[in-house]
Amino acid sequence: MPPRFIPRTIIDFIYYYYAKLIISPSAGQQNNYRFIIDRYKRLKNGEIQISDYDREIQKLAHEPGTCAFCGKHCETVPIELIPRRLGGPVGIQNIVHACTDCAQSKDDKDLLTWWCDELGNNKDSLPRVPAGLFLKMAYELHQISFTLKKRCENIREIWPKEHS
Numbered sequence: 001m002p003p004r005f006i007p008r009t010i011i012d013f014i015y016y017y018y019a020k021l022i023i024s025p026s027a028g029q030q031n032n033y034r035f036i037i038d039r040y041k042r043l044k045n046g047e048i049q050i051s052d053y054d055r056e057i058q059k060l061a062h063e064p065g066t067c068a069f070c071g072k073h074c075e076t077v078p079i080e081l082i083p084r085r086l087g088g089p090v091g092i093q094n095i096v097h098a099c100t101d102c103a104q105s106k107d108d109k110d111l112l113t114w115w116c117d118e119l120g121n122n123k124d125s126l127p128r129v130p131a132g133l134f135l136k137m138a139y140e141l142h143q144i145s146f147t148l149k150k151r152c153e154n155i156r157e158i159w160p161k162e163h164s
Helices: 010-021 033-044 054-061 100-106 111-118 128-145
Strands: 077-080 095-098
Touching: 010 033, 010 128, 054 128, 077 100, 095 100, 095 128, 100 111
Parallel strands: none
Antiparallel strands: 077 095
């Protein structure tokens, strides 16, 4: 959950969670609160931008046969990150490769409900590629809907459920 000083809007939640994603765990920054807040502020001020989809799509392309969720090396199947019945877009930005177990388990469920509620994982442990794609699609959806400044109290609210 973002700290209380961060406004409770869709765009601020997306920026905050994206700031957490861009921290390099290999550099030991994953728990560096100052770094997260600095990146959040730089995103909000327009000093840095959310990257386009290419970064995640290239990472997926360089890891054929690797599940985007559990990291298992095996034969994978393409699945929709955000199911179309929930308003997920048609396109490569909404496709990840999953092992048979993860694909069957996730099926056409909401990403955060599946990851957190069904699997018992923390939302912050969602792997980088699926999390990055999810945040970018949410940003794009709200940008074209003019709802980026809509009130938001929980990360689960950034993808509307009215399509279900």
